[in-house]
Amino acid sequence: MPMTDARDTPVPPPDGAAAAVGEPLISVRGVSKLFGDFAALKDIDLDIHRGEVVALIGASGSGKSTLCRCINRLETVSDGVITVDGRPLPEEGRELARLRSEVGMVFQSFNLFPHLRAVENVTLGPMKVRGVPKAEARAEAMELLARVGLQGKEHSLPAQLSGGQQQRVAIARALAMHPKAMLFDEPTSALDPEVIKEVLDVMTELAEAGMTMLVVTHEMGFARHVCDRVVFMDSGEIVESAEPEAFFTAPRSQRAKDFLGKVLAH
Amino acid sequence: MEIILENWPMLLGGIGTTIALTVLGYGFALILGTALAVCRVSPIPPLRGAATVYVEIFRNIPLLSLLILIAFGLPDAGLLLPYFWCGVLGLTLSSAAFVCENVRSGINTVPIGHAEAARSIGLGFFGVLRYVVLPQAFRTMISPLVNVFIGTLIGSSLCAAISVAEITYVTQQLNIRTAEAVLLFLVAGVIYLALSLAAASGGIALEKALAPGRRRRPTTTQAMMGAQQA
Numbered sequence: 001m002p003m004t005d006a007r008d009t010p011v012p013p014p015d016g017a018a019a020a021v022g023e024p025l026i027s028v029r030g031v032s033k034l035f036g037d038f039a040a041l042k043d044i045d046l047d048i049h050r051g052e053v054v055a056l057i058g059a060s061g062s063g064k065s066t067l068c069r070c071i072n073r074l075e076t077v078s079d080g081v082i083t084v085d086g087r088p089l090p091e092e093g094r095e096l097a098r099l100r101s102e103v104g105m106v107f108q109s110f111n112l113f114p115h116l117r118a119v120e121n122v123t124l125g126p127m128k129v130r131g132v133p134k135a136e137a138r139a140e141a142m143e144l145l146a147r148v149g150l151q152g153k154e155h156s157l158p159a160q161l162s163g164g165q166q167q168r169v170a171i172a173r174a175l176a177m178h179p180k181a182m183l184f185d186e187p188t189s190a191l192d193p194e195v196i197k198e199v200l201d202v203m204t205e206l207a208e209a210g211m212t213m214l215v216v217t218h219e220m221g222f223a224r225h226v227c228d229r230v231v232f233m234d235s236g237e238i239v240e241s242a243e244p245e246a247f248f249t250a251p252r253s254q255r256a257k258d259f260l261g262k263v264l265a266h
Numbered sequence: 267m268e269i270i271l272e273n274w275p276m277l278l279g280g281i282g283t284t285i286a287l288t289v290l291g292y293g294f295a296l297i298l299g300t301a302l303a304v305c306r307v308s309p310i311p312p313l314r315g316a317a318t319v320y321v322e323i324f325r326n327i328p329l330l331s332l333l334i335l336i337a338f339g340l341p342d343a344g345l346l347l348p349y350f351w352c353g354v355l356g357l358t359l360s361s362a363a364f365v366c367e368n369v370r371s372g373i374n375t376v377p378i379g380h381a382e383a384a385r386s387i388g389l390g391f392f393g394v395l396r397y398v399v400l401p402q403a404f405r406t407m408i409s410p411l412v413n414v415f416i417g418t419l420i421g422s423s424l425c426a427a428i429s430v431a432e433i434t435y436v437t438q439q440l441n442i443r444t445a446e447a448v449l450l451f452l453v454a455g456v457i458y459l460a461l462s463l464a465a466a467s468g469g470i471a472l473e474k475a476l477a478p479g480r481r482r483r484p485t486t487t488q489a490m491m492g493a494q495q496a
Contacts, residue, residue: 074382094390101388111383115401125387128397170383177387 023086025050025181025212026071026103031080033066033236040066042236044080048181048214053207055223055244056216058233059259064216067233068185071214072105085180101129104174108186110166112158118145118169119154122176129177137176144172148202164195168202181212188219200226220263224248232256269444270453273436280436281457287350287422287432288461291357292415298358299365306370309391317366325363330424332356337428353425353432361418368414372407373399405476412469416462423458433457 024047033041041063048054056064069075071082073089073096082089084103090096112121122141126132132140145154148168158166167187174182184203188196200219204226207213217223223230223244230247232240234255240247248264251257270277305317324332333356337349347355376399384398426435437454441447 072386074385097385097388097390097393100386103386105383105386107379107383109377109379111377111379113380113384113398113402124384124397125389128393129388173383173387 022049024048025052025085026214027081027083028067028071029081029083031067031070031082032078033063033070033075034078039236041070041077044236044238046231046238046241048212050212051210052229053211053213053227054215055227055230056214056233057218057220057223057230057259058239062233063236064233065185066236068105068183068214068216072100072103072183074105097129101125101177102180104177104179104182106167106170106174106182106184106187108189110158110163110170110190112166112169112173114158117155117157118150118161121158121169122173125173125177141172141176144175145169147175147205148172149198162195163191164198167191167199171199171202171206175206181214182206184213184215184217186216186218188217218263220248232259234259267449269440269446269449273440276436276440277433277453277457280431280433283350283430283432284419284422284457285461287353287357287425287430288415288419290354291422292361292418294354294358295361295365295414295418296411298362300369302362302366303369303373304395306366307373307395321363321366323363324359325367327360329356329360329421330427332360333424333428349425349428349430352428353422353430356425357418357421360421361414364414364417365411368407368410369403372403372410375406376402405473408469408473408476412466415465415469419461419465420458 026046026048028044028046031041031044032039044063044067046067056067058064066075070077071084073082076091084099087099089099112118113124116124119138119141122144123132123134123137126137126140127134142154145151148171150165150168150172153161153165153169156165158169161169171182171187187203188199191199196219200222203213203215203222207226215222215227225244227244230240230242230244231238232247232251232253232255239253240251240256242252247256248260251260302317302320305313306321308314333353336347336356336359337352340347340352373395380398380402381394384394389397422432423434425432426438429435433454437450441450444450
């Protein structure tokens with residue numbers, strides 16, 4: 001994966017330096033999000049380049065999930081602009097629905113459709129949104145389910161699968177839309193410790209295959225060893241954005257030091 | 267008992283009319299009520315408002331008043347409907363308000379995350395509703411919708427007030443001739459009871475049929491009673 005200097009600074013300078021790495025795939029500019037009086041996001045700037053894998057870490061309530069959801073427009077922004085592949089996200093409607101499918105999303109609680117079998121969960125989007133013929137959608141779904149290690153589980157209902165298996169179906173479901181980027185909103189937080197690895201393994205493979213990823217996570221090992229960059233948030237702000245080694249060995253801000261002191265204590 | 271046997275054809279006609287009123291009124295109410303529920307959860311505020319106003323009006327007017335307004339008010343407005351269809355219209359308008367509320371609360375039993383996941387793979391409002399939310403909501407709606415069916419069936423008796431020859435009307439006519447009120451209304455009551463029970467057991471069968479190959483989870487009711495056995 002290409003490494004660039006621009007990655008180390010949270011906001012690339014407006015001059016020619018940014019051009020060296022091309023247009024960012026996901027660009028967040030001056031984004032704020034208010035829930036009533038509460039500012040969940042305060043003037044966020046974040047660029048994610050093609051093929052980059054970014055870990056978004058921070059304490060609960062720091063705004064990580066909200067940022068993730070704003071990028072997929074499950075939440076509207078109060079201020080600022082988010083562009084995906086150079087196009088700003090429209091307000092609502094058909095165009096947004098189409099653009100939304102270009103960014104895959106994996107949720108903490110899996111959110112598989114419980115009335116549909118694993119393979120049907122995966123084929124629903126391609127068939128109903130993209131109009132892919134059933135046989136073709138099915139063949140690809142079987143391939144994707146095999147890729148996430150679920151051969152033989154294609155016809156199971158979500159209730160018959162373990163949490164780790166359900167989350168892998170959810171990843172396959174998102175991949176079936178051929179997204180340009182994937183957002184993971186705490187994908188392993190609801191899982192039993194012994195199945196976390198099987199989900200992280202699938203995500204590591206995806207990262208190695210060059211998928212652009214933003215991963216909200218509490219898995220510090222994954223952030224450190226798989227991600228290209230770590231973005232640390234606190235109180236709705238991006239406090240630090242750095243290469244994993246630099247961040248974990250020598251955090252610059254006091255807030256990051258405090259956070260790491262708590263999560264890496266044992 | 268002779269009264270019943272002698273007037274059996276008349277009673278049978280009444281039963282037929284009751285069933286026709288109920289099935290037609292309920293059928294149209296299902297369509298109208300579902301459309302109203304879709305309006306109530308739609309992202310378009312005027313549609314939400316209009317559906318809310320509809321529900322508040324039609325579930326709060328006594329069905330009898332509504333039927334009389336339709337039967338005697340519509341001709342004033344230049345629309346002359348046969349009384350039978352006035353009855354169907356009244357039952358439809360009233361039951362649709364209840365169907366709407368049941369469908370809407372059924373929709374709200376589907377976890378919000380499922381709708382978000384559906385949106386995240388690119389489905390629009392109707393796609394989310396059709397492929398993800400309604401199929402899940404439908405099962406939780408069966409029992410309340412059976413209640414609406416029974417409400418429509420029992421409500422159809424009020425069509426007697428606008429001279430539709432359904433069971434209650436027929437019973438009243440026989441009573442006028444024979445002055446056997448207790449017997450006649452007992453028979454009418456048994457007929458309504460039989461029809462309602464048939465509808466309820468149909469609903470239970472439907473609920474079972476829609477839970478395919480799934481291990482039955484204990485219900486909250488069973489948990490409250492401390493029942494351990496499956």
